[in-house]
Amino acid sequence: MMRILVPLLLCALLCALLGAAPALARNPFMGGGGDGGKQGTGIGRNQGSAPASKPDPEKIGAGKGETVAPVKEPGFFRALRVRLAPLQRQLKERLSQYIKVLKESTSLGTLFWFLLFSFAYGVIHAMGPGHGKAVASFYFLSRKGTLAQGLLMGFLMGFLHAASASAVVLVTYFVLSRSVMARFEAAGGVIEAVSFLLIALIGLVLTARVVYALIRRKPLHVHEHGHENPSKGRGFLLVALVAGMVPCPGAAIILLFTLALKAPWLGLASVGAMALGMGFTISATALLAVYFRKSVLAAALTRPRIFGAVHAGLALIGSSLVFLLGSALFLGSL
């Protein structure tokens, strides 16, 4: 069975690593490299259609000699994913409408829906590119985590991600007052690079510890019965801090919008709810890793001879992936 399990595990983790790479996407209007001269090439994935929203010539204003072209849809659809872009657009439009309504008159009902939509925006936002989820799951693959630790790490990352964005936006807005978005991007790029470097360092330390323990033939927190000690220390909080310090562009966009409308409190409330939503998604990922590890070890327990190897393998793979992810992202950000 291990012959199936180990490649599966490796494959899963490599996919996760690859998936985390586009965390580098930055606001292309303000900065960032793009792919230079390369033309967009079709990967040829046979994905379905985007939903046909009604042409809105009024908004776009079709003039003389111009037409809203009838859109020919491909004949089939099966992609929930392509539906998410319009959903997010609607969510964003809803948020800006709520902000404008709430600015005029506060009603508890509207406020409730506004915060709920902000929370949902956070949940969806965190499903997108970002290295927090990958770091959290690699970390909890390498060592035993608890429900509380997974939750704490996820929500802390979400909170810091939003708080860091708020800090950068507010400082830029009130101190420099101009070109806030461009400066946010510049600051974000620097903080991101620092975060990536620190993640790589943490990964290096984690890996070194595992290797050291293996060489010394120390059991890695394992009793004879294969029962693990809960991991000591607050290392996971450090990981959350380092991965969460990158300012969140989604939160910055909402906050800037409310600052422009002279309603910053609505922005901060929304960003708070959004942070909870992001924490929800990241925690869910971290907990998946916690229980994935648990299930692997439980399955390996039936074969005492390989249990040690599986246990060491998880520790080694998880910690070295933290290192690889951090260094890949850091090198990519230079």
Added chain:
Amino acid sequence: MSTKFQIVFFFALLLVFSATDTFAHPHVFVAGKAIFVFDSKGLSGIRLKWFFDEMFGVQILEDYDVDRDGRFNSKELAVLKDEAFSNLKNYNYFTHIKIDGQAFPVQFVRDFSAGVEGGDLYYTFFVPCHVSAASAPRTVVLMVFDPEYYVDFYLAGEVVVGTENADAYNTDFKVEQNPKAAFSIYMAVPTEITLRFSRK
């Protein structure tokens, strides 16, 4: 497979789905216009107009409409262009063109301007792209997309196409989502605008 291994497999799958970026995640949404401009020789280029979603629009206005009059004077426009447009050169202005199946890399654009229309911020600029006309039809394919998917462009039915100064030519448009051109891991499907034209 024993139950235990099924559980392992289940968690592995879920983990891959959640730790990887399976979901689309744009921050800016654009609807717009693509006007194909002709001259005496044939197609001379494409004028694009991008209307932004409200949040992005308000930010740009907040940052670059310094005198708060709801429009950009030439000084404001110069700063805006420098700080929030010129960098798109690194992305070929998100504009991907094929002439008779041959890729035409967009290196430069001209006549950049920005303003507010119907409450929405827009950018507009001209992409020079000469294609001489003949009696046999020529095909120009235009796709506007951001490969990093920070920006979501031209959803189905949200792009206006048109021609200018094309009285001497037969023109024919086809606009469709092209699943074969799905880009990036986000599986976003760009809208493909195909213009066929020939001399009358």
